[in-house]
Amino acid sequence: MSFYKKFLSSSILxxxxxxxxxxxxxxxxxxxxxxxxxxxxxxxxxxxxxxxxVGLIVDSWxxxxxxxxxxxxxxxxxxxxxRHYWYKQVFWTLAMGSLxxxxxxxxxxxxxxxxxxxxxxxxxATYLVGNGIREYGRTVGxxxxxxxxxxxxxxxxxxxxxIGLASLYFSKxxxxxxxxxxxxxxxxxxxxxxxxxxxxxxxxxxxxxAEEEIRQAINDHQETIxxxxxxxxxxxxxxxLSNYSYVYLSGAWLGVAAIADLNASRLMLMPIPLAVAxxxxxxxxxxxxxxxxxxxxxxxRLTLFSIAGIELVVLAYVALLLTALPWLExxxxxxxxxxxxxxxxxxxxxxxxxxxRWVGTSWLSSGGAYKQMFFLGSVTLSMVLLITAFSIxxxxxxxxxxALIVVEIFELIVVWRFILPRLQKQA
Numbered sequence: 504m505s506f507y508k509k510f511l512s513s514s515i516l517x518x519x520x521x522x523x524x525x526x527x528x529x530x531x532x533x534x535x536x537x538x539x540x541x542x543x544x545x546x547x548x549x550x551x552x553x554x555x556x557v558g559l560i561v562d563s564w565x566x567x568x569x570x571x572x573x574x575x576x577x578x579x580x581x582x583x584x585x586r587h588y589w590y591k592q593v594f595w596t597l598a599m600g601s602l603x604x605x606x607x608x609x610x611x612x613x614x615x616x617x618x619x620x621x622x623x624x625x626x627x628a629t630y631l632v633g634n635g636i637r638e639y640g641r642t643v644g645x646x647x648x649x650x651x652x653x654x655x656x657x658x659x660x661x662x663x664x665x666i667g668l669a670s671l672y673f674s675k676x677x678x679x680x681x682x683x684x685x686x687x688x689x690x691x692x693x694x695x696x697x698x699x700x701x702x703x704x705x706x707x708x709x710x711x712x713a714e715e716e717i718r719q720a721i722n723d724h725q726e727t728i729x730x731x732x733x734x735x736x737x738x739x740x741x742x743x744l745s746n747y748s749y750v751y752l753s754g755a756w757l758g759v760a761a762i763a764d765l766n767a768s769r770l771m772l773m774p775i776p777l778a779v780a781x782x783x784x785x786x787x788x789x790x791x792x793x794x795x796x797x798x799x800x801x802x803x804r805l806t807l808f809s810i811a812g813i814e815l816v817v818l819a820y821v822a823l824l825l826t827a828l829p830w831l832e833x834x835x836x837x838x839x840x841x842x843x844x845x846x847x848x849x850x851x852x853x854x855x856x857x858x859x860r861w862v863g864t865s866w867l868s869s870g871g872a873y874k875q876m877f878f879l880g881s882v883t884l885s886m887v888l889l890i891t892a893f894s895i896x897x898x899x900x901x902x903x904x905x906a907l908i909v910v911e912i913f914e915l916i917v918v919w920r921f922i923l924p925r926l927q928k929q930a
Contacts, residue, residue, distance in 0.1 A: 513785045516650045521781030523661045525774040531682065532770040534668065537837045538677045541763045545754070547679055548766035550607070550627055552747045557599045557631050558638065559743055563735035565592050566642040567868060570787055572727055579707040585643050586705040596635030604628035626683040633690030640697055643704050645784045652700040659696055663689040727871075734873030741880035745887045745910060749903035752888075756895050765900050767836065768846035771824055775817055775854040776861075782813060783865045790869035799927060806862060813858045821851040849904040856911040863918035870926050879917060883910045 535544050565588050576584060608624040637660065644653035667685040671677045754762045786809055793802045824847065832841055867876050887910045894902030 513648070513650050516654055517645075517781040517785045518778050520650070520654045520657050521777045521784075522774065523657055525777040527661050527664055528773060528777070529770060530665075530668065532767075532773075533835060534672065534677060535679075535682070536763075536767055536770075536840060538672075539679065541760050541839050543679060544766070545760060545762040547682075548762050549750055549754070550679075551766075552743075552750045553603060553606070554627070554631055554634070555747070556740070556743045557603055558635060559739040560736055561592065561595050561599055561635050562638065562642075563739040563873075564595060564732040566639065567735050568727070568729075568732045568871075568873075570642065570646055570791070570868075581646075582705050582707050585646065586707075589639060589643075589701075589705060592639040593636060596632050599635070600628040600632040603631055623680050623683070626680055626687060630683045630687040630690070633687040633694070637690040637694050640694055640701050641784075643701060646788060647704045648788070649700070649704065650785070652697070656693055656697045656700070660689055660693040663692060732873075734877050735868070738873055738877040738880050741877065741884045745880060745884045746907065748884075748887060749891060749907060752891050753895055753900060753903045757900060761900050764840065764843065764846065765903060767840045768843040769850050771828075771831070771843075771847050772821070772850045772854050775820060775858065778816060779813060779858050779861050782809065783861065786862075787865055787869050790866050794866075794870050802866070806866070809862050810859055813862065814855065817851075817855050817858050821855070824851070845901060846904065849901060849908070853904055853908050853911060856908065856915060860911055860915040860918060863915070863923055866923060867918065867926065872922065872926050875922050875926075879914065879922065883914050886910050886913065 535547055539547075569584070569588055572584075604624045604627070607627060608621060637656075640656060641653050644650065644656070664685060667689065671681050671685065749765065750762055753765060786805065790802060790805065793799075793805065825844075828844060828847060832843070836843070864876060867873075887906050890906035890909055891903060894905050896902070898905060
């Protein structure tokens with residue numbers, strides 16, 4: 504099978520996999536929109552954004568740099584490297600879950616002084632731990648090019664959550680606490696059920712003299728991974744602040760209900776970033792390999808292939824969504840969220856630009872350019888804060904999306920026009 508056929512088939516499986524997770528998130532969002540108060544849905548949006556930050560930090564500290572380095576090692580060395588960082592993943596996931604609990608419970612401004620129970624903080628932290636452990640299993644599958652095992656794992660996860668959601672709905676116990684309990688329990692059960700696949704990808708059976716060589720190889724790569732990780736974590740924090748500060752800024756200016764409107768309209772478009780994330784899971788290891796081989800012609804072809812495919816999916820989905828929006832507002836979306844059309848269209852423009860920019864930043868990650876990404880993220884964070892401070896008081900909720908669009912355009916130009924060409928010249 505040729506490279507592009509293999510890449511395309513892997514990408515399709517990854518998109519199907521991510522599509523299931525996207526559909527699951529969509530169903531959870533729709534159920535919460537219809538079954539809980541608008542302020543509670545706004546609180547869910549804040550917790551979801553905070554949970555995403557925790558996942559990004561752990562992923563950038565471990566999985567992201569590991570994905571950059573792992574394609575350059577093979578066989579038992581790669582398996583040992585993946586097992587070694589499994590223990591680190593567990594430790595840092597537990598640490599970040601504990602920190603999230605402290606912030607949710609003891610920093611009222613982080614949740615806009617919403618009424619919440621101690622139990623919500625506990626189950627939210629447990630959800631973060633379970634999700635982080637499950638995600639590492641997915642990372643191992645993608646690094647080892649075993650997309651089928653990742654798909655099986657996620658089918659099980661979606662099935663467990665789906666059964667649980669149906670039970671909560673019919674038993675009329677649907678609230679934030681029970682949803683996070685369900686997600687946490689499903690993650691742990693899914694990880695346990697996928698244990699054999701994980702062991703197959705991380706267990707070695709080598710002789711004593713080879714163990715020392717593998718241990719030395721791991722030590723040689725640890726410094727590179729840690730160096731990438733420090734800059735990657737800094738980069739994702741400023742990147743998250745750039746992309747999700749609107750949640751907290753709009754809440755500060757307009758109230759929790761405005762967060763609910765922004766998240767409800769964004770929810771309609773969430774299959775797009777999840778599909779792009781699915782593509783990057785497959786593409787980044789391939790890009791790392793092409794960069795290591797200095798195959799710039801192959802990387803250019805992969806870039807054009809990726810951008811064309813992603814933008815085609817984005818445009819088709821946005822067109823379909825706008826066509827179906829009147830029906831969705833009548834039959835799916837609660838009457839509390841009517842009149843979302845302008846916000847949905849603006850989010851569509853944002854994600855179309857974001858998708859093209861994401862290809863470029865994925866290549867930067869594959870090339871280990873985490874330091875450049877951090878400095879770019881710092882500039883864009885300053886820009887989004889300044890523009891948001893100007894636009895939200897004047898334009899309301901739409902002003903938050905306008906700020907994000909302007910910053911995405913700036914970042915798109917800088918990544919493709921300046922940083923990537925310089926990275927190629929340095930290589």
